[in-house]
Amino acid sequence: MKVRAAVPEAALGLDRASFRDSVIQHLAHTRVRDQYRATPTDIMHAVGRAARDRLADRWLECSRRQWDAGKKRVYYLSMEYLPGRLLRDGLANLGMLDEARAGVAELGLDLDEVLEVEPDPGLGNGGLGRLASCFLDSMATLGIAGTGYGIRYDYGIFRQDLVEGQQVEEPDSWLAHGTPFGVHRSETHYRVKYGGRVEPRADAAGGTFYAWVDTQDVIAEAHDVPVPGYRNDVVNTLRLWWARPVVAFDLAKFNAGDHPGSVAQRNVAEHITRVLYPNDTGPAGKELRLRQEYFFVSASLQDAIQRHLSRWGTLDDFADRNVFQLNDTHPALAIAEMMRILLDEHRFTWERSWSLTKRSFAYTNHTLLPEALEVWPVYMLDRLLPRQLDIIREIDRRVGVEIAALYPSDDVRQAKMAIVERGPQPNVRMANLSVVGSFSVNGVSALHSQLLRERMFPELDAFFPGRFRNETNGVTPRRWIEQCNPELAALFTEKVGPGWVTNLGALHALEALADDGAFLDRLWAIKRSNKQRLVRHLERDVGISLPADRLFDIQIKRIHEYKRQLLNVFHVVHRYLRIQAGELPRAPRTVLFGGKAASAYETAKRIIHLAGSVASVVNEDTKAREHLAVMFVPNYRVSLAEKLIPAADLSEQISTAGYEASGTGNMKFSMNGALTIGTLDGANVEIRQAVGAENFFLFGLTAEEVLARSSTYVPREVYESSAALKAVVDAILGGTFSPDEPGRFRPLVEPLLERDKYFVFADFDAYVAAQESVDALYATPRAWSRVALLNLARMGRFSSDETIRGYAREIWGVPI
Numbered sequence: 001m002k003v004r005a006a007v008p009e010a011a012l013g014l015d016r017a018s019f020r021d022s023v024i025q026h027l028a029h030t031r032v033r034d035q036y037r038a039t040p041t042d043i044m045h046a047v048g049r050a051a052r053d054r055l056a057d058r059w060l061e062c063s064r065r066q067w068d069a070g071k072k073r074v075y076y077l078s079m080e081y082l083p084g085r086l087l088r089d090g091l092a093n094l095g096m097l098d099e100a101r102a103g104v105a106e107l108g109l110d111l112d113e114v115l116e117v118e119p120d121p122g123l124g125n126g127g128l129g130r131l132a133s134c135f136l137d138s139m140a141t142l143g144i145a146g147t148g149y150g151i152r153y154d155y156g157i158f159r160q161d162l163v164e165g166q167q168v169e170e171p172d173s174w175l176a177h178g179t180p181f182g183v184h185r186s187e188t189h190y191r192v193k194y195g196g197r198v199e200p201r202a203d204a205a206g207g208t209f210y211a212w213v214d215t216q217d218v219i220a221e222a223h224d225v226p227v228p229g230y231r232n233d234v235v236n237t238l239r240l241w242w243a244r245p246v247v248a249f250d251l252a253k254f255n256a257g258d259h260p261g262s263v264a265q266r267n268v269a270e271h272i273t274r275v276l277y278p279n280d281t282g283p284a285g286k287e288l289r290l291r292q293e294y295f296f297v298s299a300s301l302q303d304a305i306q307r308h309l310s311r312w313g314t315l316d317d318f319a320d321r322n323v324f325q326l327n328d329t330h331p332a333l334a335i336a337e338m339m340r341i342l343l344d345e346h347r348f349t350w351e352r353s354w355s356l357t358k359r360s361f362a363y364t365n366h367t368l369l370p371e372a373l374e375v376w377p378v379y380m381l382d383r384l385l386p387r388q389l390d391i392i393r394e395i396d397r398r399v400g401v402e403i404a405a406l407y408p409s410d411d412v413r414q415a416k417m418a419i420v421e422r423g424p425q426p427n428v429r430m431a432n433l434s435v436v437g438s439f440s441v442n443g444v445s446a447l448h449s450q451l452l453r454e455r456m457f458p459e460l461d462a463f464f465p466g467r468f469r470n471e472t473n474g475v476t477p478r479r480w481i482e483q484c485n486p487e488l489a490a491l492f493t494e495k496v497g498p499g500w501v502t503n504l505g506a507l508h509a510l511e512a513l514a515d516d517g518a519f520l521d522r523l524w525a526i527k528r529s530n531k532q533r534l535v536r537h538l539e540r541d542v543g544i545s546l547p548a549d550r551l552f553d554i555q556i557k558r559i560h561e562y563k564r565q566l567l568n569v570f571h572v573v574h575r576y577l578r579i580q581a582g583e584l585p586r587a588p589r590t591v592l593f594g595g596k597a598a599s600a601y602e603t604a605k606r607i608i609h610l611a612g613s614v615a616s617v618v619n620e621d622t623k624a625r626e627h628l629a630v631m632f633v634p635n636y637r638v639s640l641a642e643k644l645i646p647a648a649d650l651s652e653q654i655s656t657a658g659y660e661a662s663g664t665g666n667m668k669f670s671m672n673g674a675l676t677i678g679t680l681d682g683a684n685v686e687i688r689q690a691v692g693a694e695n696f697f698l699f700g701l702t703a704e705e706v707l708a709r710s711s712t713y714v715p716r717e718v719y720e721s722s723a724a725l726k727a728v729v730d731a732i733l734g735g736t737f738s739p740d741e742p743g744r745f746r747p748l749v750e751p752l753l754e755r756d757k758y759f760v761f762a763d764f765d766a767y768v769a770a771q772e773s774v775d776a777l778y779a780t781p782r783a784w785s786r787v788a789l790l791n792l793a794r795m796g797r798f799s800s801d802e803t804i805r806g807y808a809r810e811i812w813g814v815p816i
């Protein structure tokens with residue numbers, strides 16, 4: 001069966017009238033609703049479908065162009081994505097946001113209200129997923145033929161509720177009403193195997209190959225999401241895999257009365273794509289995580305190889321025409337899976353398979369925490385993925401022979417470099433596998449890349465000279481300025497023209513206005529307007545009213561001890577105690593926290609509880625609330641960040657030096673005119689270099705100082721010597737913020753007196769001093785606005801467009 005007419009016959013218009021008509025058509029024919037019965041969800045879907053129709057015209061044409069041109073393809077493998085709402089992004093990248101606004105206005109609709117109905121896609125959690133989405137945006141904007149691969153989670157990570165100040169996890173039912181943007185490709189599916197056993201067999205030529213038999217299989221089914229470039233008619237694809245069973249329903253079991261058993265296979269399969277990062281503190285959770293990681297890399301490799309063969313007919317040139325970028329170690333099994341496909345399905349020799357594999361993969365490391373480097377127990381791999389374990393062991397053996405030849409008497413070095421740990425209960429080190437099986441390994445900030453080579457992988461760096469490099473992260477200015485801060489974006493366009501949206505370095509020209517009082521006043525007014533917008537949202541969404549006419553101090557990120565939300569809470573307590581003592585701050589302040597704690601991370605949950613408890617006490621104190629307001633904003637997500645970041649005056653980037661790989665929130669805040677208070681950690685180092693040391697509130701120990709003091713640091717001595725710190729700690733331990741249960745926060749704070757791994761006590765006094773400098777500058781609005789201007793004008797290098805240019809030039813070998 002073949003369609004003989006051109007599809008589409010003509011592209012749909014981007015004008016107001018055409019868009020209005022499309023919305024009506026989708027209300028009537030897709031949603032089957034008239035003007036009387038259309039709900040907000042119906043309207044959002046109709047507007048979304050109208051936008052997707054126009055994206056689809058370009059999606060189809062772009063796919064044809066890329067196919068015909070035979071462009072080298074980049075496949076981005078990531079366990080998570082955080083794209084944010086797609087409707088506004090699609091309209092903006094099509095260049096028709098104003099036309100769409102006018103079109104729906106003719107129907108009596110406010111486009112901003114429609115945009116608020118769309119749920120955030122539940123596909124990610126934090127910076128890793130948001131970075132992946134920024135990169136896909138930049139690949140499309142730069143015209144790179146790129147595909148993102150991931151998992152279509154039914155319930156995301158979780159929706160965060162706060163009950164009496166404590167985090168409660170609820171399912172994130174983002175797909176409850178479907179999505180207007182996804183395309184279900186039910187005919188594009190692949191079989192993914194687990195378990196079974198490996199059986200050697202002889203081929204017709206007398207050689208040996210290995211068959212993976214008696215497996216328990218599931219089907220990976222494709223769901224595609226368009227990824228539009230900025231006004232360039234390029235639309236790439238984010239392909240997400242959803243798990244379904246080979247046999248969805250066993251009628252015989254059902255008729256025999258075994259109703260649960262009739263759908264048992266369905267439940268087993270669908271659990272794989274239920275949630276992102278299931279609790280893995282127990283064996284069942286660990287096994288599910290492993291199943292998820294293998295599920296999506298197996299389907300993705302099968303898909304990429306099938307696509308290549310259908311275009312070129314041979315795998316000999318696969319590595320010349322394709323590259324896989326591993327976003328951290330979650331997709332590391334792709335290396336073993338690629339070898340399995342080449343060895344067992346295409347019967348390549350080991351040498352040919354390994355040459356092709358290691359020329360096809362590049363690995364990005366995102367962590368300096370040794371405990372965050374993924375490992376999998378050998379026994380679990382042996383049970384779930386026996387063929388992949390055999391291949392990993394053989395890679396380890398062959399590389400081990402080379403290492404032993406170079407370092408014959410250095411057993412310690414050999415053990416550190418091994419992929420499979422030595423010992424009675426060994427693990428497979430996925431980071432080591434990623435380094436060995438990739439042609440490029442990169443960190444994500446200059447400091448991070450240096451520490452990778454010097455502290456994490458010095459032996460592998462020496463063994464693979466030139467393999468390690470740096471590509472500092474970046475964020476897309478389309479979403480993080482143009483879309484989330486339209487008043488500021490309009491001011492930029494007025495002063496430097498529209499080109500800054502794809503060339504952020506153009507904002508450097510704004511430096512000429514650093515002493516223009518009228519311009520600085522406009523910046524101050526825009527910031528005030530954004531604060532008012534945020535306050536209105538929080539009052540409507542959370543039911544809490546906050547004052548807008550003061551400094552907004554914001555820390556929004558995943559809750560973790562090394563990110564030191566606790567240090568921020570300590571400073572809030574310090575300010576409160578000073579107000580109680582009659583020492584009023586020079587600048588009234590609103591402090592906002594946001595972020596989710598992993599469901600099994602009890603310490604992080606206690607930090608949230610403490611922050612909420614401090615907020616309750618402060619906000620109910622009539623004397624304090626004139627000078628200080630505090631709030632933990634629940635359910636942090638991209639659409640909320642788009643309101644918080646433009647409103648921020650002060651960006652809290654206060655992680656312990658040497659622990660944060662890069663950070664990208666620091667970049668988003670600075671691009672929107674917030675000043676940074678931070679340590680020399682991650683990309684803070686490069687941001688400070690870019691904006692000027694005098695325009696950055698620096699405090700705290702350096703990474704080298706943290707390392708040097710780690711064996712001699714006695715936190716109790718710091719506590720005893722700092723009157724301010726002692727007052728804060730004693731207030732918390734004494735129950736000032738938990739009068740109904742005075743000892744509630746002892747398990748969180750008391751252990752720090754003996755072991756303060758992340759140097760909260762050590763950096764406290766310096767942090768307080770830096771905060772006093774913040775107050776002093778904010779008391780002079782034009783001086784503050786001048787520093788804010790210099791920050792946003794000097795952030796050009798932190799556009800993800802620049803980062804992707806680096807990947808394309810230095811790693812992928814893709815022309816732009």
